[in-house]
Amino acid sequence: xxxxxxxxxxxxxxxxxxxxxxxxxxxxxxxxxxxxxxxxxxxxxxxxxxxxxxxxxxxxxxxxxxxxxxxxxxxxxxxxxxxxxxxxxxxxxxxxxxxxxxxxxxxxxxxxxxxxxxxxxxxxxxxxxxxxxxxxxxxxxxxxxxxxxxxxxxxxxxxxxxxxxxxxxxxxxxxxxxxxxxxxxxxxxxxxxxxxxxxxxxxxxxxxxxxxxxxxxxxxxxxxxxxxxxxxxxxxxxxxxxxxxxxxxxxxxxxxxxxxxxxxxxxxxxxxxxxxxxxxxxxxxxxxxxxxxxxxxxxxxxxxxxxxxxxxxxxxxxxxxxxxxxxxxxxxxxxxxxxxxxxxxxxxxxx
Numbered sequence: 001x002x003x004x005x006x007x008x009x010x011x012x013x014x015x016x017x018x019x020x021x022x023x024x025x026x027x028x029x030x031x032x033x034x035x036x037x038x039x040x041x042x043x044x045x046x047x048x049x050x051x052x053x054x055x056x057x058x059x060x061x062x063x064x065x066x067x068x069x070x071x072x073x074x075x076x077x078x079x080x081x082x083x084x085x086x087x088x089x090x091x092x093x094x095x096x097x098x099x100x101x102x103x104x105x106x107x108x109x110x111x112x113x114x115x116x117x118x119x120x121x122x123x124x125x126x127x128x129x130x131x132x133x134x135x136x137x138x139x140x141x142x143x144x145x146x147x148x149x150x151x152x153x154x155x156x157x158x159x160x161x162x163x164x165x166x167x168x169x170x171x172x173x174x175x176x177x178x179x180x181x182x183x184x185x186x187x188x189x190x191x192x193x194x195x196x197x198x199x200x201x202x203x204x205x206x207x208x209x210x211x212x213x214x215x216x217x218x219x220x221x222x223x224x225x226x227x228x229x230x231x232x233x234x235x236x237x238x239x240x241x242x243x244x245x246x247x248x249x250x251x252x253x254x255x256x257x258x259x260x261x262x263x264x265x266x267x268x269x270x271x272x273x274x275x276x277x278x279x280x281x282x283x284x285x286x287x288x289x290x291x292x293x294x295x296x297x298x299x300x301x302x303x304x305x306x307x308x309x310x311x312x313x314x315x316x317x318x319x320x321x322x323x324x325x326x327x328x329x330x331x332x333x334x335x336x337x338x339x340x341x342x343x344x345x346x347x348x349x350x351x
Contacts, residue, residue, distance in 0.1 A: 014048045017041060017056045019089040024063050027075050033066050060093065069106040076114055087115040091141050105192055109185065112138065112202040126207060134203040145195040153184065153197060156204045163208060169215040170279045219282050223258055226285035227251050230292060238288040243280035
């Protein structure tokens with residue numbers, strides 16, 4: 001390699017490092033990751049020495065070892081610093097590592113979908129999200145991909161069909177589909193990092209995310225409609241201990257929480273406890289309605305109100321809400337998206 005080509009390579013690597021540095025610095029600040037500053041990057045110099053480049057490489061590796069995948073998801077789905085260029089640089093940074101562990105795989109898995117969702121049209125139809133299209137949008141970072149899908153990954157479409165057949169979030173969570181998808185990814189081992197496998201998993205993750213949003217909106221609609229019916233029946237509080245609320249949770253507060261969840265569901269994706277709160281809250285509301293029907297007579301206005309609700313109401317979550325309101329990516333398709341801890345919504349509409 002000539003001196004000229006070495007200089008060009010150094011300049012290219014440094015430009016990428018300078019693109020990534022604001023993201024990493026903001027991420028370190030948000031999650032209180034204490035690491036000595038990288039003076040070369042902080043100086044803003046455009047012509048680094050070899051020593052400065054080596055220091056920057058080590059600084060990024062040290063940061064990567066401290067950043068958890070859930071932190072990366074949460075940060076990139078909420079920060080204003082995200083751009084196509086930044087996501088491409090971050091993805092390339094992880095892809096070009098000499099070795100990859102499970103954490104690297106999960107980060108790459110998330111970043112592929114995050115980048116795809118940034119580049120794809122907002123009203124893209126599911127039927128248009130085929131392997132060639134995903135490969136085309138990811139070509140700038142993955143290169144030209146030979147789309148010969150390994151036999152081991154040909155079951156992904158079947159899992160997507162099963163997921164799309166689910167009628168509720170609870171049905172999806174108890175179906176075993178997520179576990180099967182996760183097993184396919186982890187069992188791929190180093191084969192996961194082949195371009196065709198990354199394209200296949202990116203497509204799968206993107207479409208699975210849409211299933212999550214559809215089912216979450218349906219659950220929120222069902223809860224809000226149920227709360228409206230309970231109020232019309234004269235029920236102003238209900239037992240929501242199964243969803244980790246109080247024994248006599250005010251209906252008005254539950255409605256505000258559901259409205260806040262509409263803007264909170266773009267936060268971290270995990271299969272943990274918060275998502276179950278939504279499922280269990282729907283169950284609590286449906287149980288309360290069944291109990292109320294045994295003990296109360298619905299007022300005459302109930303039928304009229306139900307008809308008005310069917311035609312659309314201010315309290316209903318529109319099924320046409322865009323999946324990616326804040327340019328968020330999935331998250332890991334093997335995990336379910338979860339809201340931040342439930343808080344009363346503030347004046348700006350966030351929680």
